[in-house]
Amino acid sequence: MEGTDRAVMTDTWLKKHRLIYLGATRHPFILGIRDGSVDLSSFKRWLGQDYIFVRAFVPFVASVLLKAWKESDDNADIDVILGGVAALNDEIAWFKTEASKWGVALEVVPQQINLNYCRFLESLTSPDVDYTQAITAFWAVETVYQESFAHCLEEGSKTPEELKQTCHRWGNDGFGQYCRTLKSIADRRLEKASKEVVAKAELNLLSILEHEVEFWNMSHGAV
Numbered sequence: 420m421e422g423t424d425r426a427v428m429t430d431t432w433l434k435k436h437r438l439i440y441l442g443a444t445r446h447p448f449i450l451g452i453r454d455g456s457v458d459l460s461s462f463k464r465w466l467g468q469d470y471i472f473v474r475a476f477v478p479f480v481a482s483v484l485l486k487a488w489k490e491s492d493d494n495a496d497i498d499v500i501l502g503g504v505a506a507l508n509d510e511i512a513w514f515k516t517e518a519s520k521w522g523v524a525l526e527v528v529p530q531q532i533n534l535n536y537c538r539f540l541e542s543l544t545s546p547d548v549d550y551t552q553a554i555t556a557f558w559a560v561e562t563v564y565q566e567s568f569a570h571c572l573e574e575g576s577k578t579p580e581e582l583k584q585t586c587h588r589w590g591n592d593g594f595g596q597y598c599r600t601l602k603s604i605a606d607r608r609l610e611k612a613s614k615e616v617v618a619k620a621e622l623n624l625l626s627i628l629e630h631e632v633e634f635w636n637m638s639h640g641a642v
């Protein structure tokens with residue numbers, strides 16, 4: 420491929436799987452926030468379930484950190500992932516404040532769709548899943564929220580004032596930059612990975628996108 424630009428793996432995948440990616444990042448729940456038509460009971464359902472998800476996401480991110488420490492060829496990866504852990508700490512505190520603002524109980528029963536997604540993430544904590552797959556999955560999960568909520572803040576959006584703070588949490592530029600950094604780590608690793616690892620990472624991406632669509636569906640009460 421000398422003299423030609425090498426295709427970036429994550430870009431290739433997002434083009435190839437455009438429909439499901441749009442399904443996850445332009446879901447009716449998100450479009451409803453963006454145009455102001457969202458049903459607040461859906462929003463509250465999402466809030467309670469996402470808190471459960473985020474708590475389960477912590478051990479997954481810790482496993483990515485451990486794999487980076489053992490397997491990464493670049494020490495700077497640890498700092499980026501540690502930043503992600505700190506962001507999750509803030510996210511958990513934010514959920515508590517937000518839930519009390521909306522009168523939502525956080526100790527709700529997890530729905531099956533949520534449990535399925537948490538179980539999938541738990542399967543990725545296995546030592547059989549290498550760092551390349553783990554960091555690629557981490558990028559995908561964070562990016563869906565970034566792209567979704569940033570869409571609600573773009574010019575022309577009619578996001579209700581009381582939901583703007585939620586959109587800023589994931590839609591802000593800093594979180595966008597963090598996702599781009601995760602993407603560049605994932606691409607750097609994928610470039611050097613075996614065909615088998617690349618194939619597994621692509622399948623994981625598809626599973627994550629499917630779980631994310633289901634998660635938004637659940638917020639609509641379509642279980």
Ligand SMILES: Cc1ncc(CN)c(N)n1
Nearest residue numbers: 469472473560561564634
């Ligand atoms: C379901 C889901 N996906 C992603 C994120 C972003 N951490 C989240 N909070 N919840």
